[in-house]
Amino acid sequence: MSSIKAPRGTADILPADSWKWQSVESIARQVARLYHFQEIRTPIFEYTELFHRGVGETTDIVSKETFTFTDRGGDSITLRPEGTAGVVRAVIENNLIAQEGSRAKVFYIGPNFRYERPQKGRLRQHWQFGVEAFGIAQPEQDVECILLQLDFYRRCGLKDFVLHINSLGDAESKTRYRDALVRFLTPQKSSLSEDSQRRLTENPLRILDSKDPRDVEACKGAPPAVDSLSDRSRAHFQRVQELLQGAAAFEANANLVRGFDYYTETLWEVTAPGLGAQNAIGGGGRYDNLVETLGGRPTPGVGFGAGIERLLIALDAQQAQLPDPRGPLIWLIAHGPAARQACWDLLRELRSAGIAADIDLSDRSIKAQFKQADRESAKLCLILGDDELKNGQVTVKNLGTGEQSSIPRVELIERMRSMIPDF
RNA sequence: GUGGUCGUAGCUCAGUUGGCAGAGCACAAGGUUGUGGUCCUUGGGGUCGCGGGUUCGAGCCCCGUCGACCACCCCA
Structure with a gap:
């Protein structure tokens, strides 16, 4: 009789390591409390349509990486590939942001599911600590989220990490930038990688992120996103950087783009060494149109997701000492x-x-x-x-x-x- | 979805041109009938990932398959 193994891309968290998870989760809860974010727990599966409308039909995550199935009642169900869409659905549905001027600051800890080929720092089920802040359009809210995230890493004992920030601006700025990029890259289309030639029509921003040397070469001299920003978006991003001055080291990275369609204005990513090719331990951004897209009253929002497995790998690589929550025996x-x-x-x-x-x-x-x-x-x-x-x-x-x-x-x-x- | 590397004891790994399945660590008992973390002795542990093929004979060669790792894509 052959034994049954865990499904591909999943990992058991055994007693030798589970204390580290307890430690990280306890630090996450503590930091969230300090910044006054309260816990929200949403289902790990949602109707498929939520992710199509929220994350975006054409994103790789939704178009080819979801665990989707039809339940016995005939409804299409998807295991959540990220945390934000479900939280937005929940705060709309439960009227947490139903009124003019409503605010909500929530955090969550839970698993996400993506049907991918596993490698270092990449699993089919992975856990994230995330926060979402609704109702405040001011750049201070972006920075509060960023500082919370960095605080979380520091309290876990992580020393070596880099904050990258960029801005795509509001919807108009984003379209303008996209057009500018296509204009810049189209003349050299034939020198791009096969993937990027396809991206040129489907998702040109992603070309900036490619590791293919041909694409890296082609992107040299590409117009930065900030050049396409509206005055308002430019001022917003400027203010974010001012607020970060003195509070945290950061690098403005014009090539930073992220894989979800809903991002507007500020976006950021934190990287750490020791993770191999998957060096992002967490990222986030502003999503001022998402609540409306999902049927809620127009409400700005901003948040991040921080991968727990990758954080643990980075902590290990840096020989950081997590506090041991186990008491004496x-x-x-x-x-x-x-x-x-x-x-x-x-x-x-x-x-x-x-x-x-x-x-x-x-x-x-x-x-x-x-x-x-x-x-x-x-x-x-x-x-x-x-x-x-x-x-x-x-x-x-x-x-x-x-x-x-x-x-x-x-x-x-x-x-x-x-x-x-x-x- | 694509490519590369690799699957032998609980763990890390040896295993020669195809010829009896091995080591270290770990575990157990004893040395010490009341004392761990050091030391000594002894012992238990194996579907060589799985399935098929070649062969007198396969851990080793061939085919398939599953899985892991690493990278691409993408992302935490």
């Missing part, structure tokens, strides 16, 4: 049947008192029990045998220092309570 060691019963009682008492404790239940040698305590990274061992039972004592061994002492059984819980915070 006490290990009980029993010698003899009477002591085993006493340990069982003690174990229940410790846990009732809120102290994490465990014991080997397989009746093994003292040596084996110590060995396991060590392997489980216990801080203290409590040893109970015939001697201790007779004297009403418990032997306490500090596994870090090897020191050992006796504590009266009746005082044990209180003594543990006072010792635990030191670990």
Whole structure:
């Protein structure tokens, strides 16, 4: 009988690593709280149409990377490939931004699904921490999101990363830029890569992002997006950069474009070394027309998504130390049947008192029990045998220092309570 | 979807022109009948990814397939 494996492009998060996830998620929640973003949880699947209208029919993500199926009732369902569309749908549907002047600042942590060929830093299911801020068109809102994201990375211990920013401007600016780019690139169409020749009509902005040397060469001297910005968009982007001055290092990158159609004005991406070719650990931007596109009252919005797997890879590459959310563990060691019963009682008492404790239940040698305590990274061992039972004592061994002492059984819980915070 | 590299013990990997399935680490027991993290001894562990073919004989050669890794595309 062959064993069943996890589907391609998925990964189990095992005990050896799950504490890192808890740590990152806890930091994400903490940072969100500091910036006053509240959690929203939306379904991991939506009606397919949401992503077609929201993310864009012609984007690669929607046109060829979705997990889409027909449910038993005949509706087309898609596993979400990104977080923003579902959140926008939810805030519209639940009237969070129903009125003139409504604001909402929300964050989410959850999985996204894209049917792609896996490689380093790229899976078919990946997790993102993301935030969305609705109702504020001012550049301060863009910068608040950016600073939140960078704060998140710093608190996770990430040191080496780069913030890239660009602006495509409002819808008119975007069209103007697109036309300018097509005008610039069309004369040299034959020297572009095959992919980019196709993009020239479908999605010319993406050509700027190509890694093909022919495209990189062709894009030299291309008009930057900022040249096509309207006065309002130019001022907005200018103000974003002013607000970032002194708050965060950034690089204005005229070639930065992103894969969703809904972006307007500011967009940004954070890259980090150690990730191979997929070096973006998170990105975001403003989407002032998306709420209206999805049937809501016209409301500006801005937000980002930060990939958790990629962050963990980058942290690993930089040998960053995440705070370990696991508290200290006490290990009980029993010698003899009477002591085993006493340990069982003690174990229940410790846990009732809120102290994490465990014991080997397989009746093994003292040596084996110590060995396991060590392997489980216990801080203290409590040893109970015939001697201790007779004297009403418990032997306490500090596994870090090897020191050992006796504590009266009746005082044990209180003594543990006072010792635990030191670990 | 395209291309390259690779699948042998729980992990990292050796395995010669095709000829008995190996090492280190890890794990278990013992050395020490009450003491881990060092040391010594012993031991248990294998559908050589899966399926087919060639051969007296396949981990090794051939075909197919699945998966992993890396890159393209795209993105977190």
